[in-house]
Amino acid sequence: MNTNESSDEDKALRKLLNEWRTEASLPPRFQDSVWQRIERAQTPASPSMLQVIAHWFATVIPRPAFAVSYMIVLLAGGGAFGWEHARKETTHIKDDLSERYVRVLDPYQTPRE
């Protein structure tokens, strides 16, 4: 289709539309409701919690400052937990050994075979 043909069709369509008349009346507040629909379509929908998390996951975690802080916190937390666990276990072992020392020396506490 070339430009002349297209222009001819436009003219014909324009003429037809100018001749077209309708008796039907618009519903009340037609324009208002059209604008409201346009506004609703333009307002972005609020994101779901999952989307927020996914966005955070994809954008915040890879930030160097966050990644380094996260690893330092886990490093310190893991170390502190390991230290605390070892401290408790060592205390328990020492208590056992001290009791054992007394049992070995005291004939009234020595376990019989």
Next chain:
Amino acid sequence: MKRSLFILVLGLFIGAAAYGCIYSVCMSPARAMERSQRPELAWLKEEFHLSDAEFKRVSELHAAYLPHCREMCRKIDEQNAQLQKLLAGATNTTPEIDAALVEIAQLRSGCQRMMLRHFFEVSQTMPPEQGSRYLAWVKGKVFAADYGMNGQK
């Protein structure tokens, strides 16, 4: 997304590795004590900060004491068995039961004397401050007010 996941997993791995390293390093002295030939003596050495020479002397005293302790154990078991035999079916005290009870009491005081002598010897092997601490601790353990009331303390 993949990068985020990698960072999360790496962080968890670092946390677990830190836990494992610190735990095993802090536990190694206690584990070494448990693995030693005489764990209770290894504990004594560590608890009362004994030098190698002091520890050697304490170990010698300990080794010399044990045969006496075993002999006492044997006598206690013998006397307990004897008393049980006398008590079986008894409805009243008899001169034999009285005598067995006296012997048991004498045996107990003999045991306590023997232990106390050993504790004093051990404490004198230690530096004075540690020796006092050792005596206070062991007296509390062996000569506490409820001694023998619950079988074990």
